[in-house]
Amino acid sequence: MRYPPEETAEKHRRILEEAAILFRERGFSGVSVSEIMKATGLTHGAFYNHFDSKEDLIAKSIEEASAKALEAMQPIPQYVKTYLSTEHRDDKGRGCLIAALGGEIAREPAAQAAFTQHVEKTLQGLAPPATSKKGARRQAIHALSTIIGALVLARGVSDPELSGEILREARLALGE
Amino acid sequence: MRYPPEETAEKHRRILEEAAILFRERGFSGVSVSEIMKATGLTHGAFYNHFDSKEDLIAKSIEEASAKALEAMQPIPQYVKTYLSTEHRDDKGRGCLIAALGGEIAREPAAQAAFTQHVEKTLQGLAPPATSKKGARRQAIHALSTIIGALVLARGVSDPELSGEILREARLALGE
DNA sequence: CTTTATACATGATGATCATCATGCTTCCAT
DNA sequence: ATGGAAGCATGATGATCATCATGTATAAAG
Numbered sequence: 220m221r222y223p224p225e226e227t228a229e230k231h232r233r234i235l236e237e238a239a240i241l242f243r244e245r246g247f248s249g250v251s252v253s254e255i256m257k258a259t260g261l262t263h264g265a266f267y268n269h270f271d272s273k274e275d276l277i278a279k280s281i282e283e284a285s286a287k288a289l290e291a292m293q294p295i296p297q298y299v300k301t302y303l304s305t306e307h308r309d310d311k312g313r314g315c316l317i318a319a320l321g322g323e324i325a326r327e328p329a330a331q332a333a334f335t336q337h338v339e340k341t342l343q344g345l346a347p348p349a350t351s352k353k354g355a356r357r358q359a360i361h362a363l364s365t366i367i368g369a370l371v372l373a374r375g376v377s378d379p380e381l382s383g384e385i386l387r388e389a390r391l392a393l394g395e
Numbered sequence: 396m397r398y399p400p401e402e403t404a405e406k407h408r409r410i411l412e413e414a415a416i417l418f419r420e421r422g423f424s425g426v427s428v429s430e431i432m433k434a435t436g437l438t439h440g441a442f443y444n445h446f447d448s449k450e451d452l453i454a455k456s457i458e459e460a461s462a463k464a465l466e467a468m469q470p471i472p473q474y475v476k477t478y479l480s481t482e483h484r485d486d487k488g489r490g491c492l493i494a495a496l497g498g499e500i501a502r503e504p505a506a507q508a509a510f511t512q513h514v515e516k517t518l519q520g521l522a523p524p525a526t527s528k529k530g531a532r533r534q535a536i537h538a539l540s541t542i543i544g545a546l547v548l549a550r551g552v553s554d555p556e557l558s559g560e561i562l563r564e565a566r567l568a569l570g571e
Numbered sequence: 572c573t574t575t576a577t578a579c580a581t582g583a584t585g586a587t588c589a590t591c592a593t594g595c596t597t598c599c600a601t
Numbered sequence: 602a603t604g605g606a607a608g609c610a611t612g613a614t615g616a617t618c619a620t621c622a623t624g625t626a627t628a629a630a631g
Contacts, residue, residue: 220626221577230578245502248424251618263619265579273619311501321547322498325487326421331553338552360545360561361568365537368544371497376514377507385536392537396596397607406608427588439589441609449589 231269233259238280239287240312243319247277247327274329281330284316285337292344295362296394302366303390305383308373317341318370365389407445409435414456415463416488419495423453423503450505457506460492461513468520471538475569478542479562484549493517494546541565 222230237258241250252273253263270276292298301307302315311319316337324330346359369389373382398406413434417426428449429439446452468474477483483490492513500506522535545565549558 220579221628222579223628227578246424246499248422249502252620253618261578262580264581264621267620268578317547317551319498321551322495323422325547325550326425328553331551335552335554335557338548339554339557357564357568360564361541364544364548364561364565364568365541366544367547368540368542369536371493371501371543371547372514372540374501375493375497375507376511377504378511378515381511381515385540388533388536389540392533392540396609397598398609399598403608428590429588437608438610440591440611443590444608 230259230261230265234261234266234269234276235280235283238276239284242277242280243284243314243316244312246320247273247323247330252276274327277327278329278333281316281320281324281333281337285333285340288316288337289340289344292341295345295358298345299362299366299390299393303369303373303386305386308370308382308386311374315367315370318367318374321367321371362393365393406435406437406441410437410442410445410452411456411459414452415460415492418453418456419460419490419492420488422496423449423499423506428452450503453503454505454509457492457496457500457509457513461509461516464492464513465516465520468517471521471534472570474521475538475542475566479545479549479566481559481562484546484558484562487550491543491546494543494550497543497547538569541569 234255238250238255241255241258244250252266255276256263256266266276270279293301307314317334320330321334324334341363342356342359345363346355366389369385373385376382376385410431414426414431417431417434420426428442431452432439432442442452446455469477478491487495493510496506497510500510517539518532518535521539522531542565545561549561552558552561
C-alpha cells in the first residue's frame with residue numbers, strides 16, 4: 220500500500236543508517252540487501268523503491284557515514300585520543316569509515332567519489348584553513364594516515380597485547 | 396591422472412602465488428576458487444586436492460605473501476620511500492598485504508593468526524632488536540601505521556592530485 | 572468521490588559459488 | 602608387473618544473491 224511521504228522518508232533514512240553500520244561491520248559483500256532491509260524492519264521487495272541498486276546504496280551510505288563523522292570531529296589531539304581508543308577499535312559499525320572500508324572502496328568505483336569528498340573534508344577539519352599555519356595540512360595528512368593505519372593493524376591482529384601496544388604507541392608517537 | 400610429487404608441489408606453489416595476487420587485487424570474496432585455479436592453468440576440481448577449503452587457502456596465501464614481503468624488507472628510510480611510491484600504490488597485487496586486505500582480515504578469523512605473525516615480524520624487521528635503541532619499537536609502529544594509512548587513503552581517493560599529495564606529505568612527515 | 576500512482580510484501584528468476592561425486596589415467600609401493 | 606591410490610577434469614548440488622514481477626491497500630491528485 221501507499222504511505223505518507225514522511226514515513227517513507229523516515230524509512231529511507233533508516234535503511235541508510237542500518238546499511239552504514241552493517242557495511243562497516245561486515246564489508247560490502249558481506250551484507251545482503253535482504254539483511255539490510257530486515258534490519259530496518261522491511262523486506263527486500265521495498266528496496267528498489269528507495270535505491271537504484273546495491274551500488275547506489277553503497278555510495279549513499281558512505282555519504283551518510285561521512286556526514287555523521289564530520290559532525291563529530293574534534294581538534295587533532297582529542298581526535299587522536301578517541302580514535303585510537305579500544306572502544307573505537309571494538310566498535311567498527313559506528314566507527315571510522317576509512318579504516319573499516321578503505322580497502323574495499325579502492326575496488327568499488329561507485330564508492331570513490333563520496334570517499335574522496337570524505338577524505339578531503341576530514342583533512343580540512345583537521346587542518347582548518349583558518350589556522351593556516353605552515354605545515355598544518357601536512358600534519359593533518361600525517362595524523363590521519365597514522366591513526367588509520369594503527370586502527371587497521373589493531374583490529375586485524377588477534378593478540379590483544381599487540382593490539383593494545385599498537386594503539387598506545389601510535390598515540391604516543393603522535394604526541395600524547 | 397596421477398602426477399609426480401615435484402609437479403604437484405609446483406602446482407601447489409603456483410596456486411598460492413596466484414591466490415596471493417588475486418586476493419590483494421580484488422579481495423577475498425571478489426575472487427572465486429575457480430578463477431584462482433584457472434589462473435594457474437588448472438580447473439576447480441583440482442582445488443580440494445591442495446587445500447581443505449577456501450578459508451584454508453586464504454590463511455596459507457597470507458603466509459605466502461608475508462614471506463615474500465619479509466624477504467624484501469629494508470631499513471625504515473628506504474622502506475618508506477618505496478612503500479609510498481605511486482608504483483606501489485598502483486600495484487596492489489604485488490604490494491603490501493596489510494594495506495590491501497587489512498580491513499577484510501579483521502572480519503576473517505581464519506586469517507588472523509597468519510596476519511598477526513606478519514605484523515609482528517614486520518615490526519621486528521623495522522626495529523631490529525640488535526639496534527635496540529630507545530623508542531625503536533615505537534618508531535616502527537609509528538612508521539608502519541603511517542605508511543599503511545597513507546596508502547589506503549591514496550588508493551581509495553579518485554582525485555589523482557589528492558592521492559599524490561597524500562603519498563608525498565606522508566613521506567615528508569616521516570622525514571623524507 | 573474517483574482515479575491513479577506509490578510503497579510495500581511475496582514470490583520468481585537467473586547468476587554465481589563453494590563444495591562434492593565420479594571417472595580416468597598415471598605414478599608408486601609391493 | 603600389478604593393485605591401489607593420487608591428481609586432475611567434468612559435471613552435479615544446494616545455497617545465496619541481486620534484481621524483477623505481481624498484487625494490494627492506501628494516500629494524494631483531479
